[in-house]
Every structure is written in structure tokens, then in C-alpha cells.
Ligand SMILES: Nc1nc2c(ncn2[C@@H]2O[C@H](COP(=O)(O)OP(=O)(O)OP(=O)(O)O)[C@@H](O)[C@H]2O)c(=O)[nH]1
């Protein structure tokens with residue numbers, strides 16, 4: 559079954575956030591004190607998250623990305639993932655993580671059926687990493703990446719949010735990682751998660767990132783696979799791995815958008831930058847799966863053509879990336 563929105567885009571990818579809590583405090587994602595603590599009952603149970611996932615697959619979703627906050631901090635995540643992995647019709651179960659808990663959990667995640675990991679890593683320098691994450695230890699993420707490898711995961715996609723004057727001096731170092739290793743590094747344009755003044759000064763446009771890499775290396779475009787995300791991918795000629803840019807602000811990949819989102823409190827979002835969410839909780843009160851499927855279809859039906867943000871203005875309400883899941 560194909561799920562098509564009102565602009566003719568095929569929607570086959572659900573980003574499902576399982577928590578808004580996190581063991582880091584990245585400056586671009588949440589305030590120093592962390593997210594406001596939600597009452598226990600506000601977070602959907604695993605049973606309800608599972609029902610949403612199953613309903614989404616029934617109407618045409620083929621890929622589910624588990625995100626957060628940090629998904630691995632939620633207790634009971636491994637058995638939940640195993641249940642999701644077993645949903646008939648789901649082609650890909652993948653997860654985005656900051657990597658801190660992978661040394662303990664990578665093997666269990668693999669056995670549960672997670673197919674691939676995207677790991678966020680914004681600096682290869684311990685002091686810069688600490689400054690960005692406020693509390694993080696770089697070595698733990700590097701150990702996490704090694705643990706994922708040892709557990710048999712395919713080489714990870716490493717997500718680096720590039721911020722001018724903060725870590726943009728490391729773009730070439732990250733690009734070089736792909737020469738000998740078959741990993742993928744994606745450079746993400748910094749997006750305004752809050753209504754900060756002057757956020758544009760932090761965003762380094764994808765074009766500039768590519769120009770900087772091209773100054774030293776020859777880049778060849780790489781084809782995207784089915785159910786792929788918004789990254790535009792390249793390979794340094796002869797390199798083992800690939801690199802990509804996610805031009806969340808400057809580039810308009812909205813024309814190829816294939817996704818919807820559900821937060822850990824049950825708010826469905828048709829676009830990352832939609833100001834409104836659609837509360838799925840009333841639709842979870844009945845056991846009739848069709849009602850939930852119709853609610854999800856409604857989200858797809860109101861999906862906007864594109865976000866209204868540009869490099870010169872940010873017309874959206876302040877929101878927390880950790881609540882939405884990126
Ligand atoms: N503007 C925008 N940014 C997105 C969208 N999807 C993901 N991103 C951003 O892309 C970055 C990487 O996201 P990931 O969680 O790794 O997911 P992905 O890029 O879809 O991953 P793949 O499915 O592996 O390609 C994060 O900063 C996200 O916020 C989107 O639909 N719109």
C-alpha cells in the first residue's frame with residue numbers, strides 16, 4: 559500500500575520519538591538545565607507506541623527511525639525494539655543516538671533487530687565536544703562507535719551539526735574520517751530550535767561546507783537508496799566511506815520529503831517545523847486499529863509543501879528538537 563500526500567510525495571518513513579529526556583545537554587537542542595520534566599503519564603507507554611508503529615506500517619510506512627531525546631535512556635527500550643522489528647511489512651528499523659550507552663547496549667540492540675545506527679558526534683576534540691554537549695565525554699562516544707562495530711552493525715552514519723565559530727574548523731577532519739573507513743559522515747546545517755536572535759550567524763550553508771571539502775578533495779555524487787533521508791551524498795574520490803550534507807535551512811529537500819513524526823507524548827507532526835501537533839491520544843483510547851490508521855492518514859493529508867524558514871528569517875514557534883526527535 560502506498561501513502562501519498564497532497565503534493566504527490568510518497569510517505570514511507572516515520573520518526574518515532576520514545577522520550578524527550580537525554581543524558582547530554584547539547585546547546586543547539588535543549589537548555590542547560592535539560593527539558594522540563596513531564597509527568598510520567600504524559601509519555602506514551604510502549605504499548606501505545608507499538609500500536610502507533612503498527613498502524614503506520616499498515617497504511618504504508620516502511621521505515622521507522624527511533625529517536626528522542628536519547629532513546630537509549632528509556633528503560634525497557636530493547637524489548638520494545640524487538641517488538642517493532644517484528645512488525646510484518648516493516649522494511650527498516652533504525653535508530654539515532656548520541657552513542658553514550660552503546661558500549662553497554664550495542665549487542666542487545668543488534669539482537670533486537672535494529673538494522674543501522676546514526677550516531678551524533680559534533681567534535682573530535684574533547685574540549686569542544688564538552689562545550690557543545692555541556693556534560694559529555696568524547697571518549698565514551700568513540701567507545702560507543704567501536705562497540706557498535708564489534709556488535710556487527712554496518713558502519714554508522716555520523717551526524718555533525720556544523721556551527722560557525724564553534725566546530726566548523728573540523729569539517730575537513732570529519733571528511734577525512736571517510737577516506738579509510740566505510741562510514742558515512744553527514745554535515746547538518748544548524749537549525750534554529752528556539753527563537754534565538756541572530757541564529758543565522760551559526761548556520762554554515764551546505765554549499766560552503768562542500769566548497770571547503772572540495773578545496774582539498776575531489777567529490778563524486780553518490781546515489782541515494784530507497785527510503786533515504788534528506789542527506790545529499792558524495793564520496794571523496796577513492797574513499798572507503800561517503801559524506802553528505804543535510805541542508806535543513808538553505809536547501810529545499812522538502813520536495814522529496816517522505817516522513818512524518820510522532821513525539822513521545824503522542825503528538826503527530828506532519829513537518830519538523832509545523833507549529834501544530836495532532837494529538838493521537840484520543841485515538842489510542844479505542845482498540846479499533848482503523849481509527850488510529852485514519853488519524854495517521856489525516857496527518858499525511860495536512861503535510862505542508864515545505865517549511866517556511868529561510869536563512870534570513872525563522873517564522874516558526876520556538877520548539878525543542880529533543881521533544882520532536884530531530
Ligand atoms: N529540515 C529537516 N531536517 C531533518 C529532517 N529529517 C531529519 N532532519 C535532520 O537531519 C539530521 C539527521 O537526522 P537523522 O536522525 O540522522 O535521520 P535521517 O537523516 O533521516 O537519516 P537516514 O534515514 O539514515 O538518512 C537531524 O539534524 C535532523 O533534525 C526533515 O525532514 N527536515
Ligand SMILES: C[S@@+](CC[C@H](N)C(=O)[O-])C[C@H]1O[C@@H](n2cnc3c(N)ncnc32)[C@H](O)[C@@H]1O
Pocket residue numbers: 580586587625626627628629654655656676677678717719746747748749750751806879880883884
Ligand atoms: C534530537 S537528536 C535525538 C537523537 C539522539 N539524542 C542524538 O543526538 O542523536 C536527533 C538529531 O537531531 C540533531 N539536532 C538537534 N538539534 C539540532 C539543531 N538545532 N540543528 C540541527 N540538528 C539538530 C542532532 O544532532 C541529532 O543528530
Ligand code: SF4
Pocket residue numbers: 580581582583584587588626627628656678879880
Ligand atoms: S541532540 Fe540528542 S544528544 Fe544532544 S541534547 Fe539533543 S537529544 Fe540529547
Ligand code: SF4
Pocket residue numbers: 788811812813815816817828829830831862863864865
Ligand atoms: S522541513 Fe518539513 S516538509 Fe521539509 S523535509 Fe523537513 S519535514 Fe519535510
